[in-house]
Amino acid sequence: MNLILFEPQDFVAEQQAVIQGRRLQHLLQTHNAEPGQQFRAGVLNSMVGQAELLNISSDQALFHLSLDSIPPEKLPITLILALPRPKMLRRILQTVASMGVARLILVNSFRVEKSFWQTPFLQPEAVHEQLVLGLEQAKDTVLPEVMLEKRFKPFVEDRLAALSQNSVKLVAHPGNYAACPRALTEPVTLAIGPEGGWIEYEVDKLQQAGFTPVQLGERILRVEVAVTALLARLF
């Protein structure tokens, strides 16, 4: 937790806010927090700055906030990701938030197990929790937009054109394709498949939607590693 992220319901007065639960425990256990200490802080989807600890008990901590800076810029990317298995999903949500992805679309794919869509980790509160952990890590406040698309074909045929308009459209796929480009400055829409990869039908559909296949070399990476590697290379 490199930043204390306050949410609207934490405010008790104009510049005063209270934390409890996980964030309080972290302060007590990791920071040996005492009144008068300053912490880096931010408000969800808003500014960043400093929070002065006014008082703290085992139940709650009260801060005075002075927020004067804007959070780090987002990466101009829409990441389309075949829904990962639940345990990996949680880490990927954190990673995506910490790296600054602006929009994440979790899609179905032939190799996504149906049961993955039933996980409680896809509930809005659970997704929110992991995204917040990623934001706290990266000292950001702005939640990525997250969309769920449980049917691949209507998503690609009916909605993807509008969502990927005016962006460089890439689909990551091992094979005899161009190497993934580096250091782009324009908006990107990037599609990353599940463990085992996209099937050819899916790559064909994405190509018909204007996506260019790109690859990262002959090593096959776990999805969460591939997500980070592709983002780090693209921007």
Place this chain on the structure above:
Amino acid sequence: MNLILFEPQDFVAEQQAVIQGRRLQHLLQTHNAEPGQQFRAGVLNSMVGQAELLNISSDQALFHLSLDSIPPEKLPITLILALPRPKMLRRILQTVASMGVARLILVNSFRVEKSFWQTPFLQPEAVHEQLVLGLEQAKDTVLPEVMLEKRFKPFVEDRLAALSQNSVKLVAHPGNYAACPRALTEPVTLAIGPEGGWIEYEVDKLQQAGFTPVQLGERILRVEVAVTALLARLF
């Protein structure tokens, strides 16, 4: 498991080898394996190619191996990493092996908890197991060299010069430094700190040893994400 990795003790004849345990369970559960099927295979620290399944039971599987190709090239990098917490260590060992790091040096640092050095995950067999998982993922066979350095100062003062000779020497550190370079082709020695980062004394010592501080932007990433992001950007 994108490649069945055979170790020397698996061989029962010149081109025949037997697997049991984890690898066998994976074959039975994921591949519905039957005699006659071909699998991508390799031999530890040696060639890659195909393995034909000759017979399989719930106890073991026997293969005929035809190995005719060399494994993917390693990245020309020595990664110096402050010892991560045990749970993260296991994933990082897999990641480092899958991305093709040639040499990994786990070092002490002021912010590494002493207890981390006691973890059973640092035992040679445990390290080997995670590295093998990474190699199987990336279809590689060649183990990265792994070294443990429990004392920072004598390592940096007495041994680092020889280990980093003729390489680009970089230390990842947030701050007002140059951006991490991209797409290098020469050998690199890269030092990545623990959660919370190197302390200034450590950065100073590394700078005295010829290392240049570089940064990845204002977002602070978890160590495992930073490792992948830096490797993907450097090569």
